[in-house]
Structure formats: structure tokens, C-alpha cells
Amino acid sequence: MDKAISTQSTGRSAFFVAVGILCSRLAGLVRLRVFAYYFGLQSDAADAFNAAFRIPNFLQNLFGEGALSASFIPVHAALVARGDRREADRVAGAVASLLALVVAAIVLVGVLGTPILIAAIAPGFTGEKRQLTIQIVRVLFPGAGLLVLSAWCLGVLNSHHRFLLSYTAPVMWNAAMIATLVAFGAQSTLPRLAVALAWGSVVGSALQLAVQLPVVLAVAPNLRLAIDLASEDVRAVARNFVPVFISRGVVQVSAYIDTLLASLLPTGAVTGLSNAQLLYTLPISLFGMSVAAAELPAMSGTASDDGAGAQAVRQRLDAGLRQIAFFVVPSAMAFAALGDVVAAALLQTGRFLHADAVYVWAILAGSAVGLLASTLGRLYASTYYALRDTRTPLRYALVRVALTTILGYVSAIPLPRWLGISSVWGAAGLTASAGIAGWVEMLMLRRTLNARIGRTGLPAEYVVKLWAAAIAGALVAWAVKLAVPTAHPVVTAVLVLGPYGASFFGAASALRIPEASTALRRLRR
Numbered sequence: 001m002d003k004a005i006s007t008q009s010t011g012r013s014a015f016f017v018a019v020g021i022l023c024s025r026l027a028g029l030v031r032l033r034v035f036a037y038y039f040g041l042q043s044d045a046a047d048a049f050n051a052a053f054r055i056p057n058f059l060q061n062l063f064g065e066g067a068l069s070a071s072f073i074p075v076h077a078a079l080v081a082r083g084d085r086r087e088a089d090r091v092a093g094a095v096a097s098l099l100a101l102v103v104a105a106i107v108l109v110g111v112l113g114t115p116i117l118i119a120a121i122a123p124g125f126t127g128e129k130r131q132l133t134i135q136i137v138r139v140l141f142p143g144a145g146l147l148v149l150s151a152w153c154l155g156v157l158n159s160h161h162r163f164l165l166s167y168t169a170p171v172m173w174n175a176a177m178i179a180t181l182v183a184f185g186a187q188s189t190l191p192r193l194a195v196a197l198a199w200g201s202v203v204g205s206a207l208q209l210a211v212q213l214p215v216v217l218a219v220a221p222n223l224r225l226a227i228d229l230a231s232e233d234v235r236a237v238a239r240n241f242v243p244v245f246i247s248r249g250v251v252q253v254s255a256y257i258d259t260l261l262a263s264l265l266p267t268g269a270v271t272g273l274s275n276a277q278l279l280y281t282l283p284i285s286l287f288g289m290s291v292a293a294a295e296l297p298a299m300s301g302t303a304s305d306d307g308a309g310a311q312a313v314r315q316r317l318d319a320g321l322r323q324i325a326f327f328v329v330p331s332a333m334a335f336a337a338l339g340d341v342v343a344a345a346l347l348q349t350g351r352f353l354h355a356d357a358v359y360v361w362a363i364l365a366g367s368a369v370g371l372l373a374s375t376l377g378r379l380y381a382s383t384y385y386a387l388r389d390t391r392t393p394l395r396y397a398l399v400r401v402a403l404t405t406i407l408g409y410v411s412a413i414p415l416p417r418w419l420g421i422s423s424v425w426g427a428a429g430l431t432a433s434a435g436i437a438g439w440v441e442m443l444m445l446r447r448t449l450n451a452r453i454g455r456t457g458l459p460a461e462y463v464v465k466l467w468a469a470a471i472a473g474a475l476v477a478w479a480v481k482l483a484v485p486t487a488h489p490v491v492t493a494v495l496v497l498g499p500y501g502a503s504f505f506g507a508a509s510a511l512r513i514p515e516a517s518t519a520l521r522r523l524r525r
Helices: 002-039 044-052 054-082 085-112 114-121 127-159 163-168 170-184 190-219 232-263 269-302 307-347 354-367 371-386 391-412 414-419 423-453 460-483 489-510 514-524
Strands: none
Touching (some): 002 044, 002 190, 002 307, 044 232, 044 269, 054 371, 085 232, 114 127, 127 163, 127 190, 163 190, 232 269, 232 423, 269 307, 269 354, 269 371, 307 371, 307 514, 354 423, 371 391, 391 414, 391 423, 460 489
16 A cells, blocks of 8 residues: 555656656747747857857756755655654755855856867867857856756755656746847847847746745745754765766766767757757656656665665666656657657748758757667666665766767767768767667666666567557658648648657557556546
């Protein structure tokens, strides 16, 4: 009975995380479409902004979805679960104080050292394009600091099982940027609009933090900001933070390497890569992150290496892996087979042309190689964090980055020349090579964890059935795509992607995949 209640509670939490992520990602897609309308793909201003925009994304992903969640939530959630709310609030206040000091130092160093950063992340930028990128990064840095503090709010709220607000809050960030584009887009040159958009991002960061603070203060009434290193719980957070920070930093370095290599390709490669990344990270965030975020506080309270604890973790992990794969496999197939339809529906407007959508499709197809591995790997990493093991994911993240760097360079720079194609297509090689590295990392995480808690993973029969259902859906969608006349990209997407989804669910039901029946029952309700 307790197990059923716990599973139901975790499923409900995962649902709220998914809803919050979906809202914020939809707002992000609207922002991306408005950006594409004003900037297009083949512009120096678009490349400059997207390269500079890596800075806030780096800090937000590093602190919010990585180091802070993995180090702070297990300790804080355990205190909340035991009913020791006063100590939980004390730890939260101490972590916030330490974080504020670190963030202030990062922002100061970042603003002063921006030219060095640009040389590191976009060495291919020169002249006015480089100067514009430097200007945008300096504007964005204070906003990045606010996003890190917003990530602390997320940690507190998640520990109290308040998932919806923390994952919906980025809607404010996206809304501020959309409003900036609409307000200044028609009357500004592209370089000026890029700088204005950077300021809109800072305003949005402040709004994202502001909407969460009242609820944080409500669930943590004894919260006080103070440097407190005497607490063993605070020291535990600090000890866990360092290896996870390095681990997540290594993963983010991988994304920077992609941008660095893309900056060496012709104009449009950086923006095309950024557009594709926002699309292919949607299923990773929506399905992988929702399950991982809901499971982390739940696992943290029960995880252990003894028989009962290992069995509980194993059951939760396997159920989460199946849930993730059921949605990610068809997402990967859609990107590989129907990426032009997806990209055109979301981006083809204003200066963004159909040829640009086809280019983004190539990059999306490359991302499909490792989409499933990257999403499953997120849940495996969360399992290690619940077991208070932050060093194993770090070791394997280092291997992933080394592979990404080597394979990415070969795939992006010399490979197009060897194949006799334009160098701009090297961006697709970047995402495909990152996918291969993602598979290596996930398999290593699984192997080590299996040796520790017992066999985990997806049954081969289940995976084969999922891919068979996805292929059947893609064949139906392609037939529809060839049959329908030329229409508006959004209309085409409805006519093509609708049958794809219906065919996938129909094939999955025919193959007796349990998750299909569960999803359909929830949809009917």
C-alpha cells in the first residue's frame, strides 16, 4: 500500500514537472519563432546573439539542472521528509548566502573578462561581429546571476514538492524577451535589436526570480541569510557540490565546444545549431527531466546499498526508463524523418526561409542519434546523486566530453571536405558525434550502477517494439506528406504530424506496449 501511494505521488509530481516544463518550453518556442522572424538565419547579429546567449544558459544549466539540484536537494529534501523544518530552512539560507557570493564573483569576473570568453567560445568571430558579441555578453551576465538564484528557489520548492511553479517560472523570462522583440523589432537595426533583446533577457531573469520568492518564503518561514559552515548538512551540500559542479560543467563545456566549432563554419551554422538544440532538448527536458526531477527527492529518502534500498531504487529506475523511452523514441524518429516539417512549422516566418528549415532538419537528424541515450543518462545520473555518489557521473562526463571534442572536430571540419559537400553541413556532424558520445556515457553509467544495485535497463524486446511503432508512424506520415498539396507550414505540420502520432500509438497498442494504453487512458480522462 505504501509503495502504491509513493509511486502515485511520484507520478503526480512528474506530471506537474512535465506541465511546468511544457509551459516554459512552449514559451521558448514562441520566442524562437519571433526571433527567427526578425533575425532569420543568415545574419551576423543572429550568430552573435546565439553565441552570447550561451552564457546565461551555461550558468542556469550548471547550477539549476545540475550541481545545485544534485547537491542541495538530497540534503534539504531529507530534512523536510524527517520533519526538521527549522534545520532545513537554516541549510537553505546558508546555501543561498554562499551561492550569492559565488554568483557575484562570477558576474564581476565575467563582465571584465568577456573578450577572453569570446575568444574561447567563438574564435571564428571577427570585426564588428565579435564586438557585438562582447557587448551582448556583458549585458547578459547580471541576468545570468539572477537565473542562478532562481535555481536555488527551484531547489527549495522541489524539496517541498512544489514543482509546478518552479518549472513554469521561465515563462516570465521568455515573455520578457518576446515583448522586447515585438516592441523594438520593427524600428531597430539588427545589431541594436540584439542588444535590446539582451536587456529584455535581464528583465525576464528578474521576473523569473521574483515570482518564486513569495512561495519560497511561505514554505520556509524560518529562512535566514547567513554564512553557516558549522552545520554538517551545509558542509555535506558543499562537499557534494564540487564534483557535481565539475561534472555538469564538463557537460556544458561539451555544448561550448559545439558552438566553438560551429563558429568556424560559414554564417548561419551557430544560429542553426542553436535553433536545433532548442528543439531537440524539448523531449529531453519534458520527459527525461520531469521524471528525474520528481524521482530525485523521492529516491533521496529511500536510497541505500542494502537489499531493500537497492530494490526500491531499481524498481523506480526501471519504471522511469520505460516511461522516458516511450516518448523519446518517437521524438527521435520525428526529428530524423520529419524534421523539415517540425522546423518549418516553428521557424519558417519573416527572414527565416524554407531552405533554412531544411538546414535545421539536418542538424535535428544528427541529434536523433543520441537523443534516447542523453535522456536515459539524465535519470541514471540522478540515481547516482540520490545514492550520494557524485564522482562516478563526473568520471564518465569527462569521457563524454573527450569523445565529443574529437568526434565533433572530425565530423564538422574535415568530414564535409572528404565527402565533397559544403562545410556548412558540418553542424549536423556536431550533433551526430555528440549523440555517439552520449551513448558511451549512458552505457558506462548503467554498467557501473548495475554492478552496485543489480540489473537495470530497458528490455530489448520493449525497445524493438518502440522503434517498430515509430517506424510505422513515420511511413504513414511520409505517405501523407507526399500526398498533401503545398500549404502553410503549420497546416502541413498538423496534417503530417497528427497521423504520425496516431499511427505510433495505434502500432504501440497493437504491439501491446503497456505505456500506450496508460497514456491513452489518461488522455481520455
